[in-house]
Amino acid sequence: MAQAPTTMDKIVALAKRRGFVFQGSDIYGGLAGTYDYGPLGVALNNNIKREWWKMFVDGREDMYGLDAAILMNEKVWEASGHTGAGFSDPLVECEKCKRRFRADHLQDREVCPDCKGKLGEERQFNLMFETQVGAQGNVRSYLRPETAQGIFVNFKNVVDSMSPKIPFGIAQIGKAFRNEIAPRDFLFRTREFEQMEIEYFIKEEDWERLFEVWREDIWKWIDHLGLKRENIKEFDVPANDLAHYSKRTIDFEYNYPGKGFDELLGFAYRTDHDLKSHMAASGEKLEYIEPDGTRFIPHVLEPSFGVGRAFTAILCEAYVEDEMGGETRTYLRLPAHLAPYRAAVSPLLKNKPELVAKAREIFSMLKKEFGNIAWDDNGNIGKRYRRQDEIGTPACITVDFETLEGETVDTVTVRDRDTGTQTRIKIADLSAHLRG
Ligand code: GAP
Numbered sequence: 001m002a003q004a005p006t007t008m009d010k011i012v013a014l015a016k017r018r019g020f021v022f023q024g025s026d027i028y029g030g031l032a033g034t035y036d037y038g039p040l041g042v043a044l045n046n047n048i049k050r051e052w053w054k055m056f057v058d059g060r061e062d063m064y065g066l067d068a069a070i071l072m073n074e075k076v077w078e079a080s081g082h083t084g085a086g087f088s089d090p091l092v093e094c095e096k097c098k099r100r101f102r103a104d105h106l107q108d109r110e111v112c113p114d115c116k117g118k119l120g121e122e123r124q125f126n127l128m129f130e131t132q133v134g135a136q137g138n139v140r141s142y143l144r145p146e147t148a149q150g151i152f153v154n155f156k157n158v159v160d161s162m163s164p165k166i167p168f169g170i171a172q173i174g175k176a177f178r179n180e181i182a183p184r185d186f187l188f189r190t191r192e193f194e195q196m197e198i199e200y201f202i203k204e205e206d207w208e209r210l211f212e213v214w215r216e217d218i219w220k221w222i223d224h225l226g227l228k229r230e231n232i233k234e235f236d237v238p239a240n241d242l243a244h245y246s247k248r249t250i251d252f253e254y255n256y257p258g259k260g261f262d263e264l265l266g267f268a269y270r271t272d273h274d275l276k277s278h279m280a281a282s283g284e285k286l287e288y289i290e291p292d293g294t295r296f297i298p299h300v301l302e303p304s305f306g307v308g309r310a311f312t313a314i315l316c317e318a319y320v321e322d323e324m325g326g327e328t329r330t331y332l333r334l335p336a337h338l339a340p341y342r343a344a345v346s347p348l349l350k351n352k353p354e355l356v357a358k359a360r361e362i363f364s365m366l367k368k369e370f371g372n373i374a375w376d377d378n379g380n381i382g383k384r385y386r387r388q389d390e391i392g393t394p395a396c397i398t399v400d401f402e403t404l405e406g407e408t409v410d411t412v413t414v415r416d417r418d419t420g421t422q423t424r425i426k427i428a429d430l431s432a433h434l435r436g
Helices: 007-017 039-058 074-080 148-153 155-162 204-224 273-282 307-318 353-370 381-390 427-435
Strands: 021-023 035-037 063-066 088-093 100-102 123-126 129-133 139-143 168-177 192-202 232-236 248-256 260-271 299-306 319-324 327-332 343-347 373-375 395-399 411-416 422-426
Touching (some): 007 021, 007 307, 007 319, 007 327, 035 039, 039 063, 039 168, 039 192, 039 204, 039 307, 063 155, 074 139, 074 148, 074 273, 148 155, 148 168, 148 192, 148 273, 192 307, 204 248, 204 260, 204 299, 232 260, 248 307, 260 273, 260 307, 299 307, 307 319, 327 381, 343 381, 353 373, 353 395, 395 427, 422 427
Parallel strands (some): 343 395
Antiparallel strands (some): 021 035, 088 123, 129 139, 168 192, 192 299, 232 248, 248 260, 319 327, 411 422
16 A cells, blocks of 8 residues: 655655756656756745855854855865765675665664675775866866865965954855765755855854854754744764864754754864864965964864755745645745745736736836746636645735725735735835735
């Protein structure tokens, strides 16, 4: 008997059906660990990144933006420790079916979970994708496995060009690549993903105090995404499990449906490991100089956010099945600042030119101001509401005959996604109403 779909199955199906996320290289059967964002997924992703930049860069005085190249000199990865064992996962191969597994994810490290064959010796598998730069094929490079190193190698450039006062941060959003042994759980563990990272440069003696300040800032971001605090848990990573560069790390975990708590984002105290290593390897002085001439290598706090994991958590949190007007409906209770569309505009009937003309006028006016406004005249009004609910559009604006004449002239109905209630609002007040 076929199993009933889980909530996660339903979310993944909705994401595909409504143009949020598609399997990468879909028409060729896909490529494991890759996903493509469709029209609504791009919109949600861009909203997440814009809100992050607003909160952590534009909203502060101590933050500087950066967009470094994905390909970097291979020496970067030698100095950072990524070419060594620190950035490897334990791999085992089945001697019979040749399938490979991440050893630390197996219950039984001796027996193949697929064919019950004998598993071979465990070895370390480096997660970086290697490539060659140029036509000679003798210059090795890697697709960056974290955006962070682009920040460390530009530390001196930013200090020299911007003269920041310590403590200060450098922020970057961009793609990262890891040849994960076992990509899994939709966008949770993919081979290509986006990170939003901050390296916050501090004096060593301030690390514990500023760690607490950043911890609170991360909670504010979680609130801003609309994730309920009860669905988030902090996990203090034990010393024997810390990344090779970290002295303390807290993973903020989200309670993914059907899976339970697992990492959403990481927050690490990276000490002066990276700047010190790059200074030794490059010979460049990666120091901060105080006005009185004191020199030191700053220490670093690193809040590191995965865009795909934020995207998944937001969809999970927003996914609701309820009953409205005697029917079950599925809708996304997305916060207005994250929803792909802020509002949809419709004429009550699409075969009445006077309604269509007025609705187009309102649509153009709002589109000029907000950008992310949908035009929807497909099917009847009930179907439009259901469709917009399913993609999380907070408001549906309808132009009806009352818009055109009588006491209600120049008013429209605005239907609220969550409650289904309809309110008559003056066209002149629409923009303020949507800004809420
Ligand atoms: N610079 C530090 C760093 O990269 P990390 O814990 O390895 O630390 C940070 O990664 C964040 O990047 C994770 O919390 C997660 O949100 C995201 N991330 C890491 N690997 C990922 C993967 N394979 N697929 C999707 N997101 C990933």
